[in-house]
Amino acid sequence: MILTRAQKIFPVIFLSLLIFISYPLQTSSLAADIGNCLLCHKYPGLSRIDEEGQMRLFFINESIFNNSVHAKVKCEGCHTDITEIPHKPAIKVDCLVECHIVEPSTETKFSHKDVASFIKTSVHGKVDSAGNEKKFVQDYPDCKDCHDNPLYRPLSFFKKVRPGISEASLGRCRVCHKKDDFIYQFYNHVTTRLHKSRNPLNIAEMCARCHDDSALVARHGLSTKAVFSYGETFHGKAATFLDERVPDCLDCHVNKGESVHQMLSHKDPLSSIHEKNKGKVCATIDCHPSASPKLANYGVHSEFNLNQSPAQYFFTFFFIVLTGGTLLPLMGIIFLDLVRRFFPHATIGRRK
Amino acid sequence: MKNFFFKIYMLAFMVLVVFFMVIIWKVTFAHILHEYHERHKSQEIAKFKEEQEQKVEKTKFEKVILESEERVKHYLGYRILEEVRIKGHFHHIGFDIGPDKRSYCIKCHGDMPHDAVKELRAFLNMHAFFVACETCHIKLEGPQKTGVFKWYDRTTGEIVASPVKKGSPGSFKAKIIPFEKHNGAIQRVDSDDKISFALEYRENERKLSEAQKSKAKKLIHKIVNKQPYLCEDCHQKERPLLPLEDIGYPKERIDSIISTEVVGMIKNYTKFYMPKMLQPGEEAKKQ
Numbered sequence: 001m002i003l004t005r006a007q008k009i010f011p012v013i014f015l016s017l018l019i020f021i022s023y024p025l026q027t028s029s030l031a032a033d034i035g036n037c038l039l040c041h042k043y044p045g046l047s048r049i050d051e052e053g054q055m056r057l058f059f060i061n062e063s064i065f066n067n068s069v070h071a072k073v074k075c076e077g078c079h080t081d082i083t084e085i086p087h088k089p090a091i092k093v094d095c096l097v098e099c100h101i102v103e104p105s106t107e108t109k110f111s112h113k114d115v116a117s118f119i120k121t122s123v124h125g126k127v128d129s130a131g132n133e134k135k136f137v138q139d140y141p142d143c144k145d146c147h148d149n150p151l152y153r154p155l156s157f158f159k160k161v162r163p164g165i166s167e168a169s170l171g172r173c174r175v176c177h178k179k180d181d182f183i184y185q186f187y188n189h190v191t192t193r194l195h196k197s198r199n200p201l202n203i204a205e206m207c208a209r210c211h212d213d214s215a216l217v218a219r220h221g222l223s224t225k226a227v228f229s230y231g232e233t234f235h236g237k238a239a240t241f242l243d244e245r246v247p248d249c250l251d252c253h254v255n256k257g258e259s260v261h262q263m264l265s266h267k268d269p270l271s272s273i274h275e276k277n278k279g280k281v282c283a284t285i286d287c288h289p290s291a292s293p294k295l296a297n298y299g300v301h302s303e304f305n306l307n308q309s310p311a312q313y314f315f316t317f318f319f320i321v322l323t324g325g326t327l328l329p330l331m332g333i334i335f336l337d338l339v340r341r342f343f344p345h346a347t348i349g350r351r352k
Numbered sequence: 353m354k355n356f357f358f359k360i361y362m363l364a365f366m367v368l369v370v371f372f373m374v375i376i377w378k379v380t381f382a383h384i385l386h387e388y389h390e391r392h393k394s395q396e397i398a399k400f401k402e403e404q405e406q407k408v409e410k411t412k413f414e415k416v417i418l419e420s421e422e423r424v425k426h427y428l429g430y431r432i433l434e435e436v437r438i439k440g441h442f443h444h445i446g447f448d449i450g451p452d453k454r455s456y457c458i459k460c461h462g463d464m465p466h467d468a469v470k471e472l473r474a475f476l477n478m479h480a481f482f483v484a485c486e487t488c489h490i491k492l493e494g495p496q497k498t499g500v501f502k503w504y505d506r507t508t509g510e511i512v513a514s515p516v517k518k519g520s521p522g523s524f525k526a527k528i529i530p531f532e533k534h535n536g537a538i539q540r541v542d543s544d545d546k547i548s549f550a551l552e553y554r555e556n557e558r559k560l561s562e563a564q565k566s567k568a569k570k571l572i573h574k575i576v577n578k579q580p581y582l583c584e585d586c587h588q589k590e591r592p593l594l595p596l597e598d599i600g601y602p603k604e605r606i607d608s609i610i611s612t613e614v615v616g617m618i619k620n621y622t623k624f625y626m627p628k629m630l631q632p633g634e635e636a637k638k639q
Contacts, residue, residue: 039613043522044447045481047413048474049464055413057438058474061446064433068444086471086621093442144440151444153428163429199427218394242427304387317384324380331373335366342362 035085037075038062068149069192072185073099095143112143118261123268136219139210146206152188155195165191200239200248204230207249223308229301252281252300413463413477414451447523454509454542455527456550457485472621475583482522484529486541487594491577492532500531500538501599511540514600521605528599541575583618 038060040046046058065071076082077099081091096116098109119125126140127133134140156166165187173183198206208227210216217225230236230249238246250260255272264271272281279293288295302309304316426433435445452458458465465485466476479488487501503526505512515524532541553560553568560568585593589610596606608614 036613039617040475040478042520043478043481044445044449045413045522046474046478047464048477049467055438055464056474057441057445059443059445059447061444064444064446085617088471144442148437148441149443151426151428151433154430165430199429202425202427205424214390214394244429304383305391306387307391320380320384324376327376328373328380331369331376335369335373338362338366338369342359342366 033062034074035076035082064151065149067188068151069189070149073101077101115259115261118259122261122263123265124261124263139216139219141210145209150197152192153195153197153199154188155191157191196244196248199242199244200246201242203248203250204236204239224301224303224305226301229303232303233300247287251287256284413481414458449523449525450507452506452527454504454506454547455484456542456547459550459554461485475621478522482524482527484527484542486575487528487530488581489576490530490541491579491581492530492541496532496534498531498533498538499595501528501594502531502540503527503599504529504540516600516605517602528594546572584615587615587618 041058041060042062044059048056050056070078078093078095078097079090080094080097096111096113098111101110102108103110120127124141125134126137153163154165156162156164156169158166158168165184170183170187173187174180177183177186196203204227211222211226212228214225216222226249227236231240235246239248250263253263253271253273254260255262255270264274266273266275268274269276271277278296280296282288282295283291283293299309299312302312304313306313422437422439423434424437426435433444433446435447438445452463463480464477465480466473469476484504492498502511503514503524504510505526507525512526515526519525530541531538534543550572553572557565581593587610592610596609597603601609
């Protein structure tokens with residue numbers, strides 16, 4: 001069969017086009033790893049002991065990282081001191097650095113600088129209103145005390161609200177947007193932000209790392225082990241069963257519409273849990289819209305503790321003594337009766 | 353017979369009653385006592401009288417990651433990601449590999465043993481995660497040499513099939529171990545005899561005199577070469593130390609291991625950091 005010139009060239013053109021089309025798809029999925037950092041950092045054992053004797057792990061789990069909010073940020077976007085390979089030991093990441101991503105509404109480089117300013121004036125800030133360093137400053141949180149790399153928690157709204165990605169919705173995105181990588185990232189980003197980015201139980205666990213630390217609670221004169229006492233309430237119990245609707249720490253302790261980093265002391269008149277404001281906490285449209293302000297007056301963080309809640313303490317104490325004082329002697333008598341049945345002829349000393 | 357069963361029944365009933373008594377004690381009076389002690393402890397801490405210094409132990413990969421009890425579950429809605437939590441670590445770990453129960457080297461040297469060469473220590477530790485110490489630190493020569501390497505399970509220590517095709521790079525539940533010829537038979541270099549000798553030494557170390565300790569250490573390390581194999585011994589096309597194909601590496605992984613990318617990286621690192629690559633640890637010793 002004799003092929004024409006056009007027939008001979010066609011496969012070459014077709015293959016060239018195929019390579020041209022598929023190339024951006026291949027590279028886009030690894031957009032964050034332009035520097036090929038994963039050549040080494042994909043290995044779980046990449047680790048060493050640092051000068052303080054602590055373990056440093058340099059492993060990056062690619063599949064988990066690609067499902068995180070930082071998936072599109074290049075490694076050197078955070079690890080800014082690494083400009084060449086081989087690289088020297090990296091310096092600590094500054095979370096306030098301006099990364100390469102452009103914030104679309106202002107078209108400026110993205111940064112977490114605002115968060116730092118929020119934290120500074122919040123109850124978790126390291127300096128007081130006079131600008132002096134707070135006592136036990138080492139107890140106040142840094143970014144990584146509360147945050148690891150945040151993971152996407154996408155939602156589907158297509159027929160009903162459920163966790164996960166709606167393939168049907170993605171189909172609609174694909175009508176206008178051509179890159180699947182972009183579609184997934186955008187979908188994940190938006191739907192994750194439309195609800196709590198962490199489950200209430202995860203939030204409580206995060207706060208508990210400090211607020212349930214007996215030593216820290218005592219050092220700062222806090223009235224309660226906050227997450228422990230939250231766990232004693234109905235909301236806390238439901239949270240342990242992974243209920244997403246119950247309020248977690250942030251729902252009550254942050255004013256609606258503000259960043260969670262703007263948490264204020266209960267003594268601050270602007271705080272959501274200040275004596276004058278806390279009546280509104282329960283009565284939000286998402287929780288108990290018709291609730292009376294008095295609903296918030298119950299002891300949310302009451303503990304079985306004489307110093308913190310004396311009335312509850314004595315009330316509980318009475319019932320504990322009543323229960324234990326009744327059941328334990330009863331059990332004791334049953335036990336003795338069983339011993340007698342087991343050894344019906346046993347005596348202590350001489351029988352009279 | 354009836355009497356016997358009656359006694360058993362009574363005995364079981366007594367155990368049950370005691371069990372309930374313990375529970376009732378715990379939820380009632382023990383609860384009050386606990387609160388009392390906690391309150392007093394808090395008061396003492398508040399007065400800063402109870403600042404105890406914690407002894408810092410040398411960290412081990414095994415303790416921090418592989419056997420860590422501090423785990424966290426991320427409830428993502430559509431799935432739950434459970435992993436080990438390392439305080440202050442930003443990136444997710446997301447792998448579950450048991451500690452190496454077979455290796456007797458790590459009992460003394462730890463599972464992150466490389467720290468002499470500052471710039472290469474992380475790379476060497478990375479390899480130690482799936483390559484047994486003996487693979488690089490024992491150079492079998494002459495009749496002992498077999499050129500045979502196999503994988504052993506980290507938990508059971510048994511020889512297993514190559515995990516390479518199933519796992520992602522470097523995250524295997526197995527390690528590579530060399531085989532030697534001993535009395536005409538081929539056996540793994542970490543034989544049961546060697547392991548039991550080393551473990552026995554560790555158990556009795558305190559009782560031994562300095563001379564005995566020195567002798568035992570010499571015997572344990574008799575097969576260890578002062579000069580270990582280097583990166584280039586495996587990362588080369590011509591005659592790599594490890595028979596990569598035989599131990600289950602597919603062609604694309606072999607190509608990657610001996611690729612210009614990896615070999616070039618090694619050369620860069622050794623050139624950049626290690627002008628005395630052939631004497632690892634020498635500089636540290638001088639200091």
